[in-house]
Amino acid sequence: MKCAHESNVLRAAADDRWTGALRGHVGECEDCAAAAAAAPWMSRFSRMSDRERLLPDPAIVWLKAQLMRGTVDVARISRPITIAQLIAYCVIAGGWAGVLTWKWRAVQAWIGTLTPTGLVHTAARAESLSLTFFTVVIVLASMTVTLALHTILAEE
Amino acid sequence: MDEARFEAFYRRTAGSLWSYLFRLTGNDAAADDLLQKTFFRFLRANPALASEEHQRRWLFRTATNLAFDHFREIKRERVRMDERIREAATVLEPRDAMRHDMMRTFEQLKPRERALLWLAHVEEADHEDIGEALGVKAKSVKVLLFRARKRLGELLTRKGLAP
Numbered sequence: 001m002k003c004a005h006e007s008n009v010l011r012a013a014a015d016d017r018w019t020g021a022l023r024g025h026v027g028e029c030e031d032c033a034a035a036a037a038a039a040p041w042m043s044r045f046s047r048m049s050d051r052e053r054l055l056p057d058p059a060i061v062w063l064k065a066q067l068m069r070g071t072v073d074v075a076r077i078s079r080p081i082t083i084a085q086l087i088a089y090c091v092i093a094g095g096w097a098g099v100l101t102w103k104w105r106a107v108q109a110w111i112g113t114l115t116p117t118g119l120v121h122t123a124a125r126a127e128s129l130s131l132t133f134f135t136v137v138i139v140l141a142s143m144t145v146t147l148a149l150h151t152i153l154a155e156e
Numbered sequence: 157m158d159e160a161r162f163e164a165f166y167r168r169t170a171g172s173l174w175s176y177l178f179r180l181t182g183n184d185a186a187a188d189d190l191l192q193k194t195f196f197r198f199l200r201a202n203p204a205l206a207s208e209e210h211q212r213r214w215l216f217r218t219a220t221n222l223a224f225d226h227f228r229e230i231k232r233e234r235v236r237m238d239e240r241i242r243e244a245a246t247v248l249e250p251r252d253a254m255r256h257d258m259m260r261t262f263e264q265l266k267p268r269e270r271a272l273l274w275l276a277h278v279e280e281a282d283h284e285d286i287g288e289a290l291g292v293k294a295k296s297v298k299v300l301l302f303r304a305r306k307r308l309g310e311l312l313t314r315k316g317l318a319p
Binding site: 002007010030031034035037038039041042043044045046048049055056058059061062064065066068069072 | 159162163166167170171174175179188191192195196199200255258262273274276277278280282283298301302305306308309312317
């Protein structure tokens with residue numbers, strides 16, 4: 001709690017209009033003495049002309065606030081889409097990682113055949129990876145392309 | 157709050173809030189920026205407050221927080237800013253030089269001390285309101301304010317401006 005006399009002391013010190021009782025109080029109260037010492041300078045400092053240009057127009061402030069509110073609303077509304085997009089990124093990345101882990105040996109062997117002669121041999125042979133694997137790869141590839149297109153178009 | 161009410165409220169409060177922010181930051185562009193940010197927050201939050209006095213307190217509290225965030229952001233540029241101010245002081249008119257000198261004196265205080273002194277002496281806020289604005293307990297305000305006044309007194313004595 002501030003001293004009950006502080007407001008009077010501040011006013012008296014700022015205007016240099018002291019009463020005997022207030023002077024007596026300042027002599028006894030450490031807080032009021034410090035307040036009285038700072039008050040004249042603070043009073044001059046607060047009266048110092050500071051504004052050499054106009055304040056921002058309230059109509060502009062209002063308009064900007066409305067625009068910002070719109071931006072905030074858009075961000076709030078689109079949050080579920082952003083979250084769904086993040087989940088999709090995770091699912092696709094996890095899917096690719098899973099497929100590669102699941103068929104790593106087969107994929108490695110297939111990569112080993114990616115030479116000009118190997119390609120001819122592989123094409124000639126009926127040997128291939130399973131149908132499930134190709135289905136999964138096609139599904140994952142489609143999802144990746146769809147998500148990539150969505151991301152690019154959303155940014156544009 | 158509709159636009160007309162906001163405009164009336166803004167015209168009543170923006171001047172004193174700007175002066176406070178200008179004295180805290182020592183920079184009119186920063187004061188403009190922080191003033192606008194404070195009112196943006198006010199409009200966005202649209203606080204259901206009982207009276208204009210409460211809304212005013214809300215503004216000063218938010219402005220103080222924004223100003224302290226601003227200080228954290230510019231901390232690294234502080235030295236360069238001080239140098240620019242010192243350079244500018246050499247070409248000022250006498251009236252401006254005095255104004256500048258007062259600003260420099262006030263800038264030598266810590267941001268919290270500046271806020272304490274301005275809120276207590278100019279806004280005549282009580283300790284509860286000051287504590288709320290600065291995020292400290294009302295009981296601590298008495299001690300902090302005493303220290304801030306002492307610090308200002310020391311600075312003024314050093315400059316030969318003490319009463």
